[in-house]
Amino acid sequence: xxxYKGEKIGLLNxxxxxxxxxxxxxxxxxxxxxxxxxxxxYLVSVAGIEATFYFLNWNKQFAHILRSNSNxxxxxxxxxxxxxxxxxxxxxxxxxxxRESFExxxxxxxxxxxxxxxxxxxxxxxxxxxxxxxxIAQKVETLLKDYxxxxxxxxxxxxxxxxxx
Numbered sequence: 001x002x003x004y005k006g007e008k009i010g011l012l013n014x015x016x017x018x019x020x021x022x023x024x025x026x027x028x029x030x031x032x033x034x035x036x037x038x039x040x041x042y043l044v045s046v047a048g049i050e051a052t053f054y055f056l057n058w059n060k061q062f063a064h065i066l067r068s069n070s071n072x073x074x075x076x077x078x079x080x081x082x083x084x085x086x087x088x089x090x091x092x093x094x095x096x097x098x099r100e101s102f103e104x105x106x107x108x109x110x111x112x113x114x115x116x117x118x119x120x121x122x123x124x125x126x127x128x129x130x131x132x133x134x135x136i137a138q139k140v141e142t143l144l145k146d147y148x149x150x151x152x153x154x155x156x157x158x159x160x161x162x163x164x165x
């Protein structure tokens with residue numbers, strides 16, 4: 001859920017998760033159009049992409065974008081997504097992004113997001129009780145062992161937080 005200034009304004013999700021291949025399909029949905037042309041989608045996207053590539057050590061992210069949605073295509077291309085082979089004439093086109101394509105394409109965006117979020121911003125992840133019931137939290141915790149920076153593990157009423165030290 002995307003919370004901004006005390007309001008729920010959208011959702012960032014991952015689906016079609018393949019734990020062995022370390023891939024998933026990502027989607028960003030903003031329910032309020034006034035946030036489309038702000039820094040909010042970039043902040044949320046970069047945080048989500050960095051979480052999958054750096055927290056979970058993902059190999060690829062996928063996204064589906066309507067061929068007619070030129071704004072979404074431009075936005076996702078700026079983040080490092082590239083049209084998959086054979087998708088040129090498909091209406092709901094499949095795009096893919098690797099860590100390398102993200103790092104190459106999104107350098108300026110990442111720098112701007114870090115300045116907006118403050119230079120000392122650290123990555124944090126909340127695993128809620130429902131995540132443990134579904135089993136996803138246990139898989140995430142296994143992958144966090146490979147995270148390249150030290151993490152604090154903090155349990156509270158919300159669930160378990162992992163925060164960069």
